[in-house]
Amino acid sequence: MKCQYRFCEAELPDGLNGNSRYCDYSCYYNEKKERSRETYAKRNETLTEIRRVESLLRICHQEFRDKPFNAEVLTAKNMNWQVITSSVTIDGKSYRVVGKYAYILFDNNTLLIIKLN
Numbered sequence: 001m002k003c004q005y006r007f008c009e010a011e012l013p014d015g016l017n018g019n020s021r022y023c024d025y026s027c028y029y030n031e032k033k034e035r036s037r038e039t040y041a042k043r044n045e046t047l048t049e050i051r052r053v054e055s056l057l058r059i060c061h062q063e064f065r066d067k068p069f070n071a072e073v074l075t076a077k078n079m080n081w082q083v084i085t086s087s088v089t090i091d092g093k094s095y096r097v098v099g100k101y102a103y104i105l106f107d108n109n110t111l112l113i114i115k116l117n
């Protein structure tokens, strides 16, 4: 079995203390550090994308207010339709929430954005 520290991967000697997956504490520690760095980078990336989408919704909301508009407008601005922070039901309809804004996509491909309080 190889050491699980990604930059080491040394072959572990047989009989090394039971089920140890690392050469020593420093390999264990360094791998742990790499993982938390990755987790942090990923979280940061997600937050940045949420803010970007929220800002697209803000711009369109300022332009169209409470009038539904063609969803292509958002698509053209490189909207990420996967991003959602929660959902909310208003008047029996389910809206997708991104930060302070919620939107609903209608069958005719128009979109309505509302600002949450």
Ligand SMILES: [Zn+2]
Pocket: 003, 004, 005, 008, 009, 010, 022, 023, 024, 027
């Ligand atoms: Zn190692």
